[in-house]
Amino acid sequence: MKILITGGAGFIGSHLSHFHIDKGDTVYIIDNLITGSKDNIQDLLHKSSFHFVEEDVTTIDFSVFPTFDIVYHLASPASPIQYKKYPIVTLMTNGYGTFRLLEFVQRSESKAFVMASTSEVYGDPLVHPQVEEYFGNVNSVGPRACYDEGKRYAEAMTMTFFRSYGINTRIARIFNTYGPNMEKNDGRVVSNFIMQSLTGKPITIYGDGKQTRSFCYVSDLVRGLNLLATTPAIEGSIINLGNPDERSMTELASIIKDMTGSESVIKYEAIDADDPRKRKPDITKAKKMLDWNPKISLDLGLDQTISYFRKKFI
Numbered sequence: 001m002k003i004l005i006t007g008g009a010g011f012i013g014s015h016l017s018h019f020h021i022d023k024g025d026t027v028y029i030i031d032n033l034i035t036g037s038k039d040n041i042q043d044l045l046h047k048s049s050f051h052f053v054e055e056d057v058t059t060i061d062f063s064v065f066p067t068f069d070i071v072y073h074l075a076s077p078a079s080p081i082q083y084k085k086y087p088i089v090t091l092m093t094n095g096y097g098t099f100r101l102l103e104f105v106q107r108s109e110s111k112a113f114v115m116a117s118t119s120e121v122y123g124d125p126l127v128h129p130q131v132e133e134y135f136g137n138v139n140s141v142g143p144r145a146c147y148d149e150g151k152r153y154a155e156a157m158t159m160t161f162f163r164s165y166g167i168n169t170r171i172a173r174i175f176n177t178y179g180p181n182m183e184k185n186d187g188r189v190v191s192n193f194i195m196q197s198l199t200g201k202p203i204t205i206y207g208d209g210k211q212t213r214s215f216c217y218v219s220d221l222v223r224g225l226n227l228l229a230t231t232p233a234i235e236g237s238i239i240n241l242g243n244p245d246e247r248s249m250t251e252l253a254s255i256i257k258d259m260t261g262s263e264s265v266i267k268y269e270a271i272d273a274d275d276p277r278k279r280k281p282d283i284t285k286a287k288k289m290l291d292w293n294p295k296i297s298l299d300l301g302l303d304q305t306i307s308y309f310r311k312k313f314i
Contacts, residue, residue, distance in 0.1 A: 001025045002066060004110075006057050006101065007074035009036030011181045012116070012174075012218060012225075016072060017041055019222045021050060028065065030075065032056040034089060035082045040181045057097035062104040067111075070229045073101050074116040076150070080272070081187030087146035094150035095157070102161040102169075112168045114229045115158045119175040119242065119279055120148045129246075129280040132173065132238050142274045155238070162236045169235065170228050175242025175281045179218030179301060180308035189213065190302075193253050194309045197262035207271035209250030214280045216243035217301035220294040227290040234289055242281035243294040259302055 003020045007013040008029025013036065020027050021044055028051040029041070044050040053060070057075050076093045077083040083090040098115065105113045122130045123138030138148045155171055162169040178190040185195075196203045224241040228234075247255075253266050286292045 001069040003027045004065065004068045004071045005029045005074060006072070006097070007031055007036060007076065007116075009033060009038060009041050009052070010074060010078070011040070011183070012177060012221060013072075013074045014040035014181050015179070015218050015222050016074070016225060017044060017050070019226065021047060025049070027051070028053065028068075030055055030057055030060060034086060035077050035183075035186075037183070057101060058092050062100065062108075065104070065108070067108045069110070070112045070114065071101065071105055071110050072114045072116065072225065072229065073098060077147070078118070079186040079188050080144070081185070083147040084143065090146045091150045094154040098154040098157045102157060102167065106161065106165050106167055112170065112229050113158070114225060115154060115169065115171045116225070117151045117155050117171050117173045118147070119173055119240070119281065120144070121152050121155065121173060122276075123148060124274060124276045125278060128278050129244060129282040130240065131282040132240055132285060139274045143272065144274050159236065171238040172225055172228050173238065173240045173281075174221065175216055175240065175279065176213045177216045177218055177221045177242075179305050181218075182305070184309065184313045189249065189252065190215065190256075190305065191309070193256040194260070194306055195313065197256050197260040197264050198306075198310060198314050200262065200264055202267045203253045203257060203264045205249045205253055205266060205268050207249070207268070207275065209253070209268060210248055211271075211275065211277050212246045212248050212279060213252070214243050214246045215252075215298055215301070216241070216294050217296035220296050224286060224290065224292045227292050231290055237285075237289065239285050239289065240281040240283055241286060241292075242283065244280055244283055245298055246280040247298070255298070256302060256306070259299075260306055
């Protein structure tokens with residue numbers, strides 16, 4: 001198969017690239033490297049079946065590309081530090097970039113389009129756990145709006161192309177994901193806690209620590225994305241992908257501190273505006289439609305992630 005992955009040098013995109021190369025597919029990735037890194041795909045660059053294009057999805061000339069079996073749209077800054085640093089880029093990538101990709105898919109008659117959305121479309125949810133039918137509770141003008149509303153717009157664009165032109169689209173609402181190839185300073189809670197623990201710095205929790213997240217190991221997510229792309233007769237579907245194992249921030253900090261043998265103290269600081277109090281996916285649709293369940297436990301996933309951080313950054 002021929003695969004296109006936008007954002008393919010990023011955290012999740014690089015794992016997806018390796019997944020498809022290991023399957024024997026031909027993989028093209030587009031990444032402007034604003035938040036991605038060539039280090040994540042260094043071992044793929046010499047392969048004849050792998051094609052790296054350092055471009056931006058909002059400006060690239062798509063006419064040079066072939067027809068693809070699967071187009072995965074993962075391009076976008078995805079962590080609070082990243083999208084607050086590049087808010088206009090985040091909006092444009094999810095808005096105009098998504099539009100241009102969908103136009104390309106339509107014109108080239110590529111077979112399937114998978115849009116990587118986010119649990120952030122649910123905002124600070126009033127429904128728990130979050131089901132795909134929930135419309136969300138999002139501040140459209142807040143400091144996180146460039147990402148939250150950018151993804152909501154991208155979903156709307158994707159579904160409009162599906163309804164208007166019959167394009168084979170699928171939307172993945174991705175919940176917190178972690179694993180190797182995360183950046184040490186991307187602002188995600190797992191990478192923050194691991195780096196602070198390994199370096200003996202205070203483990204910083206924003207708020208009272210009672211807010212929750214559900215953490216999915218990256219290999220489970222990649223398997224889910226591929227199933228979403230390849231399962232027949234689910235065009236137009238929107239499906240949560242995440243691990244429903246819900247943990248509080250204080251609990252996660254304690255687990256990582258224990259696993260690293262750290263002497264770090266845990267400290268609490270003021271929380272950002274619009275930070276969600278709860279986050280847990282209802283994955284009933286993923287189980288039923290994709291026969292997908294996360295397999296990697298939090299302890300196993302954290303052990304592998306800590307080993308990666310210790311080897312690369314310490």
